[in-house]
Amino acid sequence: MTYELYYWPDIQGRGEFVRLALEAAGADYLDMARLPAKQGGGVAAMMRLLEPGVTGRFSFAPPFLKTGELIIGQTANILLYLGGALGLAPKAEAGRLWTHQLQLTVADLVTEVHDTHHPLSVNLYYEEQKKEAKRRAADFTQSRLPKFLGYFEQVLASNPRRSGYLVGARLTYADLSMFQIVEGLRYAFPRAMASVESACPLLIELHDRVAQRPKIRAYLASERRLPFSEAGIFRRYPELER
Amino acid sequence: MTYELYYWPDIQGRGEFVRLALEAAGADYLDMARLPAKQGGGVAAMMRLLEPGVTGRFSFAPPFLKTGELIIGQTANILLYLGGALGLAPKAEAGRLWTHQLQLTVADLVTEVHDTHHPLSVNLYYEEQKKEAKRRAADFTQSRLPKFLGYFEQVLASNPRRSGYLVGARLTYADLSMFQIVEGLRYAFPRAMASVESACPLLIELHDRVAQRPKIRAYLASERRLPFSEAGIFRRYPELER
Numbered sequence: 001m002t003y004e005l006y007y008w009p010d011i012q013g014r015g016e017f018v019r020l021a022l023e024a025a026g027a028d029y030l031d032m033a034r035l036p037a038k039q040g041g042g043v044a045a046m047m048r049l050l051e052p053g054v055t056g057r058f059s060f061a062p063p064f065l066k067t068g069e070l071i072i073g074q075t076a077n078i079l080l081y082l083g084g085a086l087g088l089a090p091k092a093e094a095g096r097l098w099t100h101q102l103q104l105t106v107a108d109l110v111t112e113v114h115d116t117h118h119p120l121s122v123n124l125y126y127e128e129q130k131k132e133a134k135r136r137a138a139d140f141t142q143s144r145l146p147k148f149l150g151y152f153e154q155v156l157a158s159n160p161r162r163s164g165y166l167v168g169a170r171l172t173y174a175d176l177s178m179f180q181i182v183e184g185l186r187y188a189f190p191r192a193m194a195s196v197e198s199a200c201p202l203l204i205e206l207h208d209r210v211a212q213r214p215k216i217r218a219y220l221a222s223e224r225r226l227p228f229s230e231a232g233i234f235r236r237y238p239e240l241e242r
Numbered sequence: 243m244t245y246e247l248y249y250w251p252d253i254q255g256r257g258e259f260v261r262l263a264l265e266a267a268g269a270d271y272l273d274m275a276r277l278p279a280k281q282g283g284g285v286a287a288m289m290r291l292l293e294p295g296v297t298g299r300f301s302f303a304p305p306f307l308k309t310g311e312l313i314i315g316q317t318a319n320i321l322l323y324l325g326g327a328l329g330l331a332p333k334a335e336a337g338r339l340w341t342h343q344l345q346l347t348v349a350d351l352v353t354e355v356h357d358t359h360h361p362l363s364v365n366l367y368y369e370e371q372k373k374e375a376k377r378r379a380a381d382f383t384q385s386r387l388p389k390f391l392g393y394f395e396q397v398l399a400s401n402p403r404r405s406g407y408l409v410g411a412r413l414t415y416a417d418l419s420m421f422q423i424v425e426g427l428r429y430a431f432p433r434a435m436a437s438v439e440s441a442c443p444l445l446i447e448l449h450d451r452v453a454q455r456p457k458i459r460a461y462l463a464s465e466r467r468l469p470f471s472e473a474g475i476f477r478r479y480p481e482l483e484r
Contacts, residue, residue, distance in 0.1 A: 056400030057340050060347045060393050072339050074346040081339060097314055097323055098299050104316040105302045111353060119361050120374060121381035132362060132374050139363035151302050158298030 003029035007063040015063040023219040025086035137240035141192035156202035179210035184234030245271035249305040265461040267328035379482035383434035398444035421452035426476030
């Protein structure tokens with residue numbers, strides 16, 4: 001079964017959390033919007049699947065994943081599904097829900113990162129809300145960022161298995177997302193991260209452990225990994241760190 | 243089994259989506275933070291469960307649900323669990339994921355509603371970010387609100403079962419959440435809702451159908467239903483509608 005991932009072709013964005021899970025598991029997948037239209041890809045093909053269709057099940061926004069007849073939207077929901085399908089989450093209900101809970105907290109953090117550069121409206125350019133972005137980013141780097149990373153650090157420290165992973169003894173999709181969070185925050189807020197990283201050593205160890213996995217290393221070195229840019233969630237605007 | 247819900251005792255907030263599911267199913271539950279400390283309740287008891295404990299599984303923030311040894315956080319995750327336990331979601335995986343996807347889209351909308359009054363920081367009072375709140379609220383009522391409600395209206399219109407419910411032929415927790423969304427938006431943005439409601443008749447019918455369920459009617463008339471207020475997610479600040 002080849003998974004079809006549909007997401008904007010030029011950015012990491014929220015789709016990257018799904019790409020990392022597919023890559024870490026060595027899953028057979030196509031990044032559809034990056035394929036030419038003659039292979040059934042492209043943005044127009046993606047937009048067509050954002051219409052109700054015969055099933056009436058369509059997403060509010062990308063990313064979504066197509067597998068056979070099933071189309072699944074919402075990043076955390078896609079990972080909930082892939083966690084089972086790719087062995088990237090515990091099988092037992094309690095562990096499955098706990099992994100998903102962590103992912104939803106990652107999603108909250110991602111939304112707050114996005115809003116540092118778009119505090120007023122997604123319909124305005126960053127430049128049109130730069131003054132407000134500075135205030136929101138200051139609050140984020142001083143208060144919210146340490147709070148979120150402190151939480152995940154405490155989750156790692158409190159895992160009874162002391163495995164270095166967030167859940168139980170093995171890698172889950174939440175660990176892969178945490179890798180991306182650290183990468184993205186280092187890109188967007190290097191000064192804030194430089195000052196906060198010493199307070200979350202387990203999180204940095206987890207990041208490094210994920211980065212060294214052979215499949216992840218190969219992915220990061222490939223053209224499949226898009227670069228960070230000022231069109232994604234994590235953006236490097238030096239003025240947002242004063 | 244008595245469910246224990248932990249959430250702030252004075253507001254509807256995100257906890258209300260869980261309360262509505264428990265009430266609609268006639269589940270046996272306790273709203274713990276509203277109980278006196280001598281019955282094991284109160285905010286202090288809730289805060290203690292926000293520490294790692296022996297399982298190392300603790301929430302970033304309320305609400306969370308305790309059932310036996312299991313503690314589940316993140317509103318949509320709690321509903322994912324209760325959907326199965328209380329028969330408020332389809333049993334088959336595809337329907338279960340679709341219901342959860344809709345709930346995660348509700349969660350995105352709820353975050354945007356919250357940010358209309360707190361666009362810059364949760365650490366500042368509304369009065370300290372009122373000017374920015376006006377701009378964010380204008381964008382929300384003019385662009386985001388119609389877009390979200392239009393999406394859910396289209397989901398109702400495209401349900402192959404034409405049941406008037408969002409998923410399949412029966413009530414799910416997503417329908418209950420949609421009731422709360424309509425209630426909350428009518429409270430917070432009455433003018434915007436007055437102008438947008440004619441464009442989403444199926445959504446309003448769904449709201450009314452939920453409101454007329456005997457268990458929901460009884461709940462809404464009881465003291466268990468807290469009033470809307472300017473401490474919750476949905477706040478009535480007339481200046482945010484100009």
